[in-house]
Amino acid sequence: MNHILVLGAGRSATSLISYLLKEATVKGWKVTVADYALQLAQEKVNGHANGEAVAFNINKEEERDVLINACDVVISMLPASFHPVVAETCLKFGKHLLTASYVSDDMTGLNEQALSKGLLFLNECGLDPGIDHMSAKKVIDHIREDKGLELRAFESFTGGLLAPDAADDNPWQYAFTWNPRNVVLAGQGTVKFIQEGRYKYIPYPKLFRRIEMIHIPGHGYFEGYANRDSLKYLDVYGLHGISTLYRGTLRRPGFCRAWDIFVQLGATDDTYQMEGVPEMTHRQFINSFLSYNPNDSVELKLAHYLKLDVDGTEMHKLRWLGMFDEESVGLLKGTPAQVLEHILKKKWTIGPDKKDQIVMWHLFDYEDKGQTKRIRSAMVATGENATDTAMSKTVGLPLGIATKLLMEGKIEARGVQIPITPEFYNPILNELETLGFEFVEEEVILD
Numbered sequence: 001m002n003h004i005l006v007l008g009a010g011r012s013a014t015s016l017i018s019y020l021l022k023e024a025t026v027k028g029w030k031v032t033v034a035d036y037a038l039q040l041a042q043e044k045v046n047g048h049a050n051g052e053a054v055a056f057n058i059n060k061e062e063e064r065d066v067l068i069n070a071c072d073v074v075i076s077m078l079p080a081s082f083h084p085v086v087a088e089t090c091l092k093f094g095k096h097l098l099t100a101s102y103v104s105d106d107m108t109g110l111n112e113q114a115l116s117k118g119l120l121f122l123n124e125c126g127l128d129p130g131i132d133h134m135s136a137k138k139v140i141d142h143i144r145e146d147k148g149l150e151l152r153a154f155e156s157f158t159g160g161l162l163a164p165d166a167a168d169d170n171p172w173q174y175a176f177t178w179n180p181r182n183v184v185l186a187g188q189g190t191v192k193f194i195q196e197g198r199y200k201y202i203p204y205p206k207l208f209r210r211i212e213m214i215h216i217p218g219h220g221y222f223e224g225y226a227n228r229d230s231l232k233y234l235d236v237y238g239l240h241g242i243s244t245l246y247r248g249t250l251r252r253p254g255f256c257r258a259w260d261i262f263v264q265l266g267a268t269d270d271t272y273q274m275e276g277v278p279e280m281t282h283r284q285f286i287n288s289f290l291s292y293n294p295n296d297s298v299e300l301k302l303a304h305y306l307k308l309d310v311d312g313t314e315m316h317k318l319r320w321l322g323m324f325d326e327e328s329v330g331l332l333k334g335t336p337a338q339v340l341e342h343i344l345k346k347k348w349t350i351g352p353d354k355k356d357q358i359v360m361w362h363l364f365d366y367e368d369k370g371q372t373k374r375i376r377s378a379m380v381a382t383g384e385n386a387t388d389t390a391m392s393k394t395v396g397l398p399l400g401i402a403t404k405l406l407m408e409g410k411i412e413a414r415g416v417q418i419p420i421t422p423e424f425y426n427p428i429l430n431e432l433e434t435l436g437f438e439f440v441e442e443e444v445i446l447d
Contacts, residue, residue: 001072001407002029007056007086008077009035009044012100012126012178014387016075016396017044017051023404024050034067058082069093073403076101083107087121094119098403100126100395103418111416120411124418125402126395127358128158131379131432133236133418134398134425135439136362139375140237141422143366152243152372153365154233157214157224159250160391163355163382171317173252175348177356177391184268184341186249193230194245202226208260214250214361216378217442222359223256224248236420250359258317262340264306265289270337277333281326282343286318289336298324321347356383358390360439365446372446379439397435401428 004020006013013033020031031048034056035041041053057063058078068074068089073096076086080101087106090097091113103123114121124130136156143149160177167173176183191202202210211223230247234240251259262268266289274280274288283298290301302318303310318324321344331342350356362377383389402419405411405427412423419425432438 002027003071004029004031004073004075004403004407005067005071006031006033006075006077007035007058007067009033009037009041009053010077011389012392012395013077014044014389014396015393016077016400019397019400020403021045021048021051023400024048027404027407029407032067032071058085064089065093068095071095073098073406075099075399075403080104083123084110090119090121091117096120096122096406098122098125098399098406100124100130100399102129103416108416115415118414120406120414121416122402122406122413122419122424123416125398125424125428127160127391127398128360130398130419131394131429131437132156132158132360132362133420134429135360135377135379137237137420138422138425138429139362139364139377139441140239143364143375147366147368150367151239151364152367153245153363154237154239154242155244155246155248155363156361157222157248157250158358158360159222159224161250161252161357161359162350163357166350166354166356167252170347171313171320172255172258172348174255175350175354175356176345177350177389178395180341180345180348181337184337184344185270187225187228188268188270189228191226191228191230193226193247194242197243199231205263208256208263211256212248213253216359216361216380219359219378219380221253222250222361223253224250225256236418244365250361254313254317258314261302261306261308261314261318265302267336267340270335273333273335274339277329277331277339280329280331280339282322282329283324283326285329285339285343286323350386350389352386354386356389356391357381358394373443374446375441375443377439377441379437381437393435394437397432397437398428401431 024031032052033041033045034054038055045051045053074090076083076099083099084106087097087110094117096119143151162173162175187207188204193200207225211225214222214224225248227247230245287298308314329339358381360379364375366373381390
């Protein structure tokens with residue numbers, strides 16, 4: 001195998017493409033980068049001798065067939081909704097496929113076909129999901145298999161944030177480092193997890209008030225809110241019988257209480273189209289969720305409705321975002337969630353001189369000869385600038401390393417897979433460590 005096809009040249013693909021082109025120089029591989037925007041693909045290839053940039057429309061079958069048939073391995077960085085059609089084309093021409101996205105039911109349904117053709121369809125090999133799987137499963141396997149001990153609790157949190165020195169002028173200490181739409185819709189539905197042997201549920205309107213404070217030595221405090229469904233990891237990690245299973249998202253202290261304002265207003269609703277969006281201002285957007293009172297300002301109505309201090313930190317965060325400004329939203333149509341996302345992008349887009357930061361934290365409790373021991377494991381990675389972000393590196397590099405291992409014949413697994421076995425996690429985590437992505441572990445005795 002000597003030809004890699006990367007579909008999609010967006011922000012998350014930057015580090016992946018750079019890594020592959022660097023390896024291609026040594027290995028003599030060819031890397032084709034295909035994107036709907038040819039200029040974007042050309043920028044990522046940057047004239048590299050082993051690279052080629054091409055225009056590509058995923059919806060045109062002939063283009064898909066030609067590109068995929070010409071390569072050996074396909075990496076899809078397209079939106080997850082396109083992965084099934086890419087996978088079907090890979091089956092048609094007998095090509096391996098790797099993605100960073102969650103395994104969908106459609107993808108799972110292709111397992112037998114992939115196995116029968118000797119193909120690897122590797123998914124969830126990015127950051128979250130990806131590095132979280134590998135780093136957690138490595139410790140879980142060590143506790144169970146190497147030590148032969150009983151795991152009692154597993155908690156895991158990941159956050160894509162602004163680096164501390166980039167957040168001085170941003171009271172939220174946050175900016176979009178991945179798909180903004182996913183951020184706005186995060187947590188919708190009912191959250192499910194296990195705590196001390198009890199099944200627990202948090203409805204969406206209560207989610208951002210039920211937070212856990214987490215301290216990471218050398219990096220300070222973070223607040224974590226629960227992810228939507230932790231229970232699926234009972235099967236993924238083989239954790240049936242565990243007392244506590246909890247996965248969540250990290251933010252800087254104070255974020256969740258302020259974000260909860262949007263949730264309580266209904267500003268994150270994505271189920272209906274708003275009226276009058278072309279003429280709407282930021283201020284009118286907020287006011288549309290409040291009762292009519294010609295004598296009170298929008299700020300006073302909001303503070304009274306949600307029992308906020310009109311001069312408090314939450315209101316300050318909203319003012320900083322420009323939520324009370326008479327500035328045009330700038331959309332022709334949209335759901336509340338879409339309008340909110342558009343407003344947030346104006347202040348939460350990372351500037352060229354700003355750095356992002358990825359924070360991942362795991363907790364493992366296990367029983368050892370009558371004692372409860374705890375392992376805490378943390379990785380903190382900081383980006384270089386708005387292009388070479390920590391998010392791009394932690395999403396793209398695991399995919400790049402997995403692709404290299406596959407090209408070199410060092411991965412034997414086939415079918416629809418996620419990287420939770422030693423064949424995947426040992427070499428990928430080892431190389432990530434050499435690239436500066438290291439987990440720092442500490443172990444303590446609880447009783």
